[in-house]
Amino acid sequence: MIKESSQFEIKNKNVLLRLDLNVPVFKGRILSDFRILKSVPTIKKLLKNNNKVIIISHFGRPKEGCHDDSLSLEIIINNLENLVGEKITFSKDWINGVNFNGNNIVLCENVRFQLGEKQNLPSLAKQMSTLGDVFVFDAFGVSHRKEASTYGISDYLETFSGDLLKNEIMNANKLLTSDKRPMTTIISGAKISTKLTLIKKLISKSDNIILGGGILNTFLMAMGHEIGNSLVEKSFIEEAQEILNSSDAPKLIIPVDVMVSSNAAFDNPQNRDISVVQSNDKILDIGEKTIDRYIKVISESSIIFWNGPLGYVEKSPFDNGTIKISQAIASSKAYSVVGGGDTIPIIEGLSLQDEFSCLSTGGGSLLKFIEGEDLPILKKLGMHRL
Ligand code: ADP
Ligand code: MG
Numbered sequence: 001m002i003k004e005s006s007q008f009e010i011k012n013k014n015v016l017l018r019l020d021l022n023v024p025v026f027k028g029r030i031l032s033d034f035r036i037l038k039s040v041p042t043i044k045k046l047l048k049n050n051n052k053v054i055i056i057s058h059f060g061r062p063k064e065g066c067h068d069d070s071l072s073l074e075i076i077i078n079n080l081e082n083l084v085g086e087k088i089t090f091s092k093d094w095i096n097g098v099n100f101n102g103n104n105i106v107l108c109e110n111v112r113f114q115l116g117e118k119q120n121l122p123s124l125a126k127q128m129s130t131l132g133d134v135f136v137f138d139a140f141g142v143s144h145r146k147e148a149s150t151y152g153i154s155d156y157l158e159t160f161s162g163d164l165l166k167n168e169i170m171n172a173n174k175l176l177t178s179d180k181r182p183m184t185t186i187i188s189g190a191k192i193s194t195k196l197t198l199i200k201k202l203i204s205k206s207d208n209i210i211l212g213g214g215i216l217n218t219f220l221m222a223m224g225h226e227i228g229n230s231l232v233e234k235s236f237i238e239e240a241q242e243i244l245n246s247s248d249a250p251k252l253i254i255p256v257d258v259m260v261s262s263n264a265a266f267d268n269p270q271n272r273d274i275s276v277v278q279s280n281d282k283i284l285d286i287g288e289k290t291i292d293r294y295i296k297v298i299s300e301s302s303i304i305f306w307n308g309p310l311g312y313v314e315k316s317p318f319d320n321g322t323i324k325i326s327q328a329i330a331s332s333k334a335y336s337v338v339g340g341g342d343t344i345p346i347i348e349g350l351s352l353q354d355e356f357s358c359l360s361t362g363g364g365s366l367l368k369f370i371e372g373e374d375l376p377i378l379k380k381l382g383m384h385r386l
Pocket of ligand 2: 341
């Protein structure tokens with residue numbers, strides 16, 4: 001069923017195309033069209049070869065089997081039409097067949113409204129496979145999920161990997177096999193539990209490890225520092241201590257100061273040295289001296305991998321560390337790869353997206369790929385980590 005050959009060979013077909021159009025939306029407004037933008041070249045290439053395209057994608061996390069207006073993919077149609085430069089037919093009830101209505105593209109309603117999508121129900125996958133003559137998988141962001149539309153369809157339909165997917169794998173492999181040094185890895189974000197394997201995997205490869213976010217708090221606690229009411233995962237203290245006691249520990253660059261708030265509204269930001277954090281403080285960002293240190297390390301690096309915001313970016317000024325780090329990487333000459341859903345909107349907000357070597361559409365999927373986990377559909381497509 002699986003074809004290694006390039007999409008260029010797909011001609012005059014009805015192509016069932018799985019994309020990741022799961023864009024961040026707030027109060028009905030698309031906050032970042034990064035994933036749409038990245039998907040457009042594949043759509044255009046298929047159209048150029050006289051194919052018709054049936055797009056399926058997930059959007060948010062609806063309750064399966066129910067229609068939910070607030071998670072309708074229709075919200076992206078204007079944006080997608082503008083970027084592709086063609087009218088697109090939206091199909092709400094598509095599972096039993098689509099009508100192109102004179103257009104070359106159909107965008108199907110949120111695939112996660114279909115009962116059985118998550119558990120990869122064979123009857124659903126088979127039903128979806130009847131929509132196209134071939135299947136193109138180009139949704140790297142969900143390649144770690146074994147669902148009906150991300151995996152199941154390939155059991156029933158000739159399957160090709162899309163160009164975005166190929167690019168993502170090439171870039172991730174380039175990061176993993178690069179001999180550029182020094183290599184700096186920045187791992188931040190909310191929870192150490194979701195990033196611990198990544199830290200362990202990349203610490204031996206890296207020359208410097210920069211930490212931020214809730215992950216940093218867990219490390220600070222493991223070192224015996226007062227962290228007040230900060231976001232922390234106490235059950236991971238021991239694992240953090242193991243890393244701190246390992247031979248790679250000197251690669252960790254530990255902050256000397258942090259930004260804290262001591263009230264519930266987070267409206268009294270204070271820069272504190274790490275040794276004077278109070279029991280009622282909440283650490284919400286890295287401090288000024290730490291930012292300067294991190295910027296220096298970044299400026300001396302030849303290759304940088306970054307995942308996750310360094311602070312509570314939803315509330316200014318606690319986005320300061322993340323902004324300063326974005327700017328530092330953007331102005332460095334290093335080969336830079338960024339992955340993870342929460343950093344890219346910030347980079348876009350600063351209009352710095354073109355200053356990075358590679359911004360990945362993958363979040364969890366990229367981390368799992370780097371960690372060395374077999375991603376189901378990639379394994380099937382013969383795409384491997386180097
Ligand atoms: P990504 O999706 O990019 O991998 P995560 O989801 O792991 O990133 O983390 C992003 C979240 O972490 C953001 O919502 C941010 O507010 C939160 N965060 C980062 N640092 C802190 C902190 N010190 N305190 C509370 N929340 C934080
Ligand atoms: Mg996230």
